[in-house]
Amino acid sequence: MAWTKYQLFLAGLMIVTGSINTLATKWADDSKSKGRDGKIKKFNHPFLQAAAMFFGEFLCFLVYKLMYHYYMRRNNNDAEQLPESIKGNRNFNPFIFMIPALCDLTATSVMYIGLNMTSSSSFQMLRGALIIFTGLFSIIFLKRRLRLYHWFGMFLVIGGLIIVGLSDMLSKNENNSTIGDILIILAQIVVATQMIVEEKYVSGSNVSPLQAVGWEGLFGFVILSILLVPMYFIKIKGEMFSTNPDNxxxxxxDGFYQIFNSWEVASGISGTILSIAFFNFAGISVTKQLSATTRTVLDSVRTIIIWIFSLAIKVEDFSFYKLGGFFVLLIGMAIYNSVFNGLFCKHNSETLVINDEEGEEADATYSQDIIS
Known part of the structure; x- marks a missing residue:
């Protein structure tokens, strides 16, 4: 079936805003600016960036409110006429999103630390590890049975991760890249936990995806903003924290000083906030209009764009290892997500579908789309 113009627009919006999100965050990381200590240095504030990301997710809540009131007024308060993206249960306890928000907070912060140490393309590729942990956790906690092609897909993903990691080990920035890669992979354990919690305790509430993303964004932003206060007074020696004036x-x-003193850093932070909001909207709409599998494929296209752009502006060197690792990852994810289901078996409605962004979807039939 041919895609409509609106579906093509949504697909393009998802690819573009998703690519901008990673590239904007990395751009801020690589930009130099004067801090409160008067020193010119790179922007190394992963927790502040994570707070900005959650603020972007919170914007989805505002969009939901505006869309809800607009369509209710246009349709004479008939809730049945609401678009699928905002239709859903409004009588729920918002604190059901607290635990997923804490998982998202932890995972995003760790991933942003890792992104500061490695390349944007490796960051995007290594997030494919999510498939492995979510698959294993679904067996343990949701009592699912994975089919043979799921295990084969997971095996290929592991192989792809090893190749990408080897590529970074052979790069010029060997030590930091390897540590960053490990942090990104470890963060996927927390993301997988978030997805299992969402499916087990949140999916039955039938909350509008935009509203769900907004609530997680609100909780994440408030909690992390509070945590920034004690973080300011806790001093730790080490290279990771050496850019802060007092370790x-x-x-x-210091982060706000750098943002106000550099248009590059300010643009990167602004790009992170706005792109995550639009990416959430586009991702949710793609899943509703097309399918979760289509969304997974589009997310892979985003990885290619990020890598090509990084090569074009010469912030990365081309590596055949990384190219090979990416293709192995891509094939593994495609097999796991039943893209080649005609070669293996018919699609099962209980097939576990993994999307790479930021708190994604844990099941093709799962009504929530939590992205981070």
């Missing part, structure tokens, strides 16, 4: 875990004041 704090996070110096948000």
């Amino acid at each position: 704090q875990i996070e110096d948000a004041i």
Whole structure:
């Protein structure tokens, strides 16, 4: 079936905004600016960036409210006429999103630390590890049975991760890249936990995806903003925190100084906030209009764009290892997500479908789309 113009627009919006999100965050990381100590240095504030990301997710809540009131007024308060993206249960306890938000907070912060140490393309590729942990957790906690092609797909993903990691080990920035890669992979354990919690305790509430993303964004932003205060007073020696004036875990004041003193850093942070909001909307709409599998394929296209762009502006060197690792990852994810289901078996409605962004979808039939 041919795609409509609106579906093509949504697909393009998802690819573009998803690519901008990773590239904007990395751009801020690589930009130099004067901090509160008067020193010119790179922007190394992963927790402040994570707070900005959650603020972007919170914007989805505002969009939901505006869309809800607009369509209710246009349709004479008939809730049945609401679009699928905002239709859903409004009588629920918002605190059901607290635990997923805490998982998202932890995973995003760790991933942003890793992104500061490795390349944007490796960051995007290594997030494919999510398939492995979510598959294993679904067996343990959801009592699912994975089919043979799921295991084969997971095996290929592991192989792809090893090749991508080897590529970074052979790069010029060997030590930091390897540590960053490990942090990104470990963060996927937390993301997988988030997805299992969402499916087990949140999916039955039938909340509008935009509203769900907004609530998680609100909780994440408020909690992380509060945590930034004690982080300012906790000092730890080490290269990771050496850019902060007094070696704090996070110096948000220094971060704001750098944002206001550099248009590059400010643009990167703004790009992160706006792109995550639009990416959430586009991702949710793609899943509703097309399918979760289509969304997975589009997310792979985003990885290619990020890598090509990074090569074009010469912030990365081309590596055949990484190219090979990416293709192995891509094939593994495609097999796991039943893209080649005609070669293996018919699609099962209980097939576990993994999307790479930021708190994604844990099942093709799962009504929530939590992205981070």
